[in-house]
Amino acid sequence: MSGARAAIAAAPSGDPLGEGLAQAIARHLIGEEALPAETARWREAVGVHGASLERESDQRLWTLLMRRPALIGVVDAGLALADPHSPIRHRLFLMLAVLEASPRHTPRFLSQPFSRWALPALALRMAIAALRSVLGLILVTAYRTRFR
Amino acid sequence: MIHEHIVVGSGMSGAHAAQTLIDGGREVLMLDAGLRETHYAALVPDQDFVTVRESDETQHRYFLGDAFEGVPWGQAGHTLTPPRQHLVRETARWLPLLSRSFQRMESLCYGGLGAGWGAGSAVYTASELEAMGLDPVALPDAYRTIAARIGLAAEVDDATPYCGSGLEDTQPPLRMDRSISMLHAKYLRHRGALSARGVVMGKVPRAVLTRDLGERRATRYTDMEFWADAQLAVYRPWMTTQALARRDGFRYEGGRVVTSFREQADHVAVETMRLEGGGSETFLARRLVLGTGTLGTARIVLRSLGSDATLPLLTNGYCIAPCLHLAMLGRVLERERTSLGQLEMFFDPGRGGLDVRMVSLYTYRSLLLFKLIKEVPLALADGRALMHALSSAIVLATINHPDHAAPGKSVRRVAAAEAPTGDALAVDFAPTAIELRDNDRAERRVLAALARLGCHALKRQHMPSGSTVHYAGTLPFADDGRRLSLDRDGRLAGTRRVHVADGSGFRYLPANGPTLTLMANAHLVAQRLCGRTNDE
Numbered sequence: 001m002s003g004a005r006a007a008i009a010a011a012p013s014g015d016p017l018g019e020g021l022a023q024a025i026a027r028h029l030i031g032e033e034a035l036p037a038e039t040a041r042w043r044e045a046v047g048v049h050g051a052s053l054e055r056e057s058d059q060r061l062w063t064l065l066m067r068r069p070a071l072i073g074v075v076d077a078g079l080a081l082a083d084p085h086s087p088i089r090h091r092l093f094l095m096l097a098v099l100e101a102s103p104r105h106t107p108r109f110l111s112q113p114f115s116r117w118a119l120p121a122l123a124l125r126m127a128i129a130a131l132r133s134v135l136g137l138i139l140v141t142a143y144r145t146r147f148r
Numbered sequence: 149m150i151h152e153h154i155v156v157g158s159g160m161s162g163a164h165a166a167q168t169l170i171d172g173g174r175e176v177l178m179l180d181a182g183l184r185e186t187h188y189a190a191l192v193p194d195q196d197f198v199t200v201r202e203s204d205e206t207q208h209r210y211f212l213g214d215a216f217e218g219v220p221w222g223q224a225g226h227t228l229t230p231p232r233q234h235l236v237r238e239t240a241r242w243l244p245l246l247s248r249s250f251q252r253m254e255s256l257c258y259g260g261l262g263a264g265w266g267a268g269s270a271v272y273t274a275s276e277l278e279a280m281g282l283d284p285v286a287l288p289d290a291y292r293t294i295a296a297r298i299g300l301a302a303e304v305d306d307a308t309p310y311c312g313s314g315l316e317d318t319q320p321p322l323r324m325d326r327s328i329s330m331l332h333a334k335y336l337r338h339r340g341a342l343s344a345r346g347v348v349m350g351k352v353p354r355a356v357l358t359r360d361l362g363e364r365r366a367t368r369y370t371d372m373e374f375w376a377d378a379q380l381a382v383y384r385p386w387m388t389t390q391a392l393a394r395r396d397g398f399r400y401e402g403g404r405v406v407t408s409f410r411e412q413a414d415h416v417a418v419e420t421m422r423l424e425g426g427g428s429e430t431f432l433a434r435r436l437v438l439g440t441g442t443l444g445t446a447r448i449v450l451r452s453l454g455s456d457a458t459l460p461l462l463t464n465g466y467c468i469a470p471c472l473h474l475a476m477l478g479r480v481l482e483r484e485r486t487s488l489g490q491l492e493m494f495f496d497p498g499r500g501g502l503d504v505r506m507v508s509l510y511t512y513r514s515l516l517l518f519k520l521i522k523e524v525p526l527a528l529a530d531g532r533a534l535m536h537a538l539s540s541a542i543v544l545a546t547i548n549h550p551d552h553a554a555p556g557k558s559v560r561r562v563a564a565a566e567a568p569t570g571d572a573l574a575v576d577f578a579p580t581a582i583e584l585r586d587n588d589r590a591e592r593r594v595l596a597a598l599a600r601l602g603c604h605a606l607k608r609q610h611m612p613s614g615s616t617v618h619y620a621g622t623l624p625f626a627d628d629g630r631r632l633s634l635d636r637d638g639r640l641a642g643t644r645r646v647h648v649a650d651g652s653g654f655r656y657l658p659a660n661g662p663t664l665t666l667m668a669n670a671h672l673v674a675q676r677l678c679g680r681t682n683d684e
Binding site: 023028030041044048049073074076077083084085090092093094095097098100101102103106108109111112114115120122125126129130132 | 192203216478
């Protein structure tokens with residue numbers, strides 16, 4: 001079982017900021033797991049920043065992510081277009097900041113030289129990202145419409 | 149006790165007015181709020197950015213802040229790094245400002261806004277000085293005096309006529325990093341064509357040491373200027389105040405906000421409130437020199453005169469354009485570099501007029517990637533992958549516009565019962581349609597010039613009015629002694645003993661930052677005071 005799947009499997013269903021979901025978010029953002037100290041820092045950041053879910057549609061979306069962490073990427077992509085300042089994206093953003101400010105994940109953020117032949121691969125990834133955004137937009141809009 | 153001079157504020161204007169007075173053998177009491185940063189200073193290691201990123205387990209404390217105050221959310225804009233957030237501590241309480249159209253930054257910290265200054269030190273042209281109401285004959289010497297005090301890194305290049313004429317004994321310029329060097333090299337190959345379109349490039353003098361000066365050390369290019377500066381390579385006005393504290397005739401009183409003054413027959417009474425406890429205290433002086441910054445001085449003057457007048461206000465229009473420098477794709481920035489601006493572009497459509505635009509070029513690394521990723525309209529994971537690949541090729545072009553007085557740009561004093569002083573400033577700031585049109589045209593032409601150099605704008609982000617932190621023009625210089633104006637010596641009309649040493653008098657604000665001119669003007673105001681007796 002991969003680290004991400006193990007983390008997702010271990011996600012406690014009742015805790016909205018549980019360790020399993022935190023690990024799934026970290027895997028989504030940088031493809032690596034976070035240290036327990038980093039996930040604790042993330043929970044603290046969510047509390048300090050007051051990234052609370054006031055709207056029912058946001059609560060439902062977050063519950064969806066807890067049940068189906070594999071959808072984090074799609075929801076994130078949809079929100080980037082539909083509601084870039086939503087509290088859900090805020091929470092993901094706080095994890096991104098926490099992960100960047102940790103020496104363990106430095107290679108995921110500091111630039112490395114690469115061959116220009118790698119640019120087509122980057123372009124392909126961005127094409128997939130755009131597709132994911134379209135799917136996410138449909139999903140997020142459906143939730144917004146249903147749980148207005 | 150009646151002091152000879154009271155100088156209010158320890159920022160650029162206050163510090164240099166005080167130094168000139170002390171150099172002239174005068175006695176000075178400096179009144180200042182003087183808040184200091186004590187929380188993060190000891191945490192930041194004296195190492196380069198990449199080493200810090202790779203090794204420091206506690207970096208989250210100063211990069212994000214212990215209360216995550218360094219993690220911005222919402223609309224794009226400037227965020228002070230946690231070690232710099234003391235710049236704005238207590239300002240909402242003590243310096244309230246109401247506005248829907250203006251984003252101000254004022255400071256009650258030791259050294260004022262200069263504690264966060266980007267070190268750009270432009271010398272203005274004679275026509276710009278004339279338009280501002282300053283003396284183009286006296287300023288060149290004042291610029292040289294300030295340059296000798298603070299240390300300027302500069303060289304003669306194509307931009308010198310716009311920002312560096314007449315400086316002497318400067319230090320070697322800051323090194324450019326790989327990306328900016330490549331841009332500059334390409335500019336040199338295209339300079340003829342660009343010059344024909346009114347575009348030149350070069351370096352604005354910077355108050356950064358490239359050689360040791362006194363107790364300060366030359367920059368080690370650690371790329372940590374936004375977080376710490378153990379070498380004291382970048383000039384900050386607190387350095388001047390700290391040095392003055394060791395000299396005879398100078399006394400510093402911190403922890404106080406100056407609220408108003410009252411002119412008496414042979415002295416000025418200066419009213420203050422203590423930041424802690426709120427008690428009031430009065431100081432007396434033969435002469436008062438206000439160096440609290442344009443908005444701070446407006447508050448004190450309007451309150452002291454009991455005036456409900458509407459004052460003019462100037463601030464530079466400002467746009468940030470993230471650009472992709474194609475030649476840098478696949479390459480990385482070197483470890484040793486500076487986070488400060490490295491190269492400027494001047495766009496002069498009128499050839500020497502008052503509509504010159506300045507573009508500062510920055511490469512991006514030390515403010516961390518997550519702040520950029522937030523602005524990418526993709527999932528954060530995809531934004532991270534994109535920025536991880538492209539960040540070395542990102543060049544931030546910050547486009548600054550000049551500003552002229554106009555009816556829609558003003559500040560006034562209004563009642564505010566909840567404020568300790570019972571009042572607040574209210575700012576309305578609406579550039580005219582013609583200004584907005586001209587700015588838009590200039591931005592397009594500047595970005596077209598950058599594109600010719602292989603640097604393509606991804607978007608234009610227009611920042612709210614006031615976000616350059618350059619404010620001026622509330623008490624414009626005038627020779628006719630009209631109310632709420634300054635004479636050429638900085639004396640407030642209608643008073644005998646109250647002088648203003650900050651940018652309040654500037655009638656025009658050029659695009660390239662006013663900081664060196666603020667210091668030079670403060671020096672001149674103080675120099676003229678040194679030539680007077682206390683009864684003149």
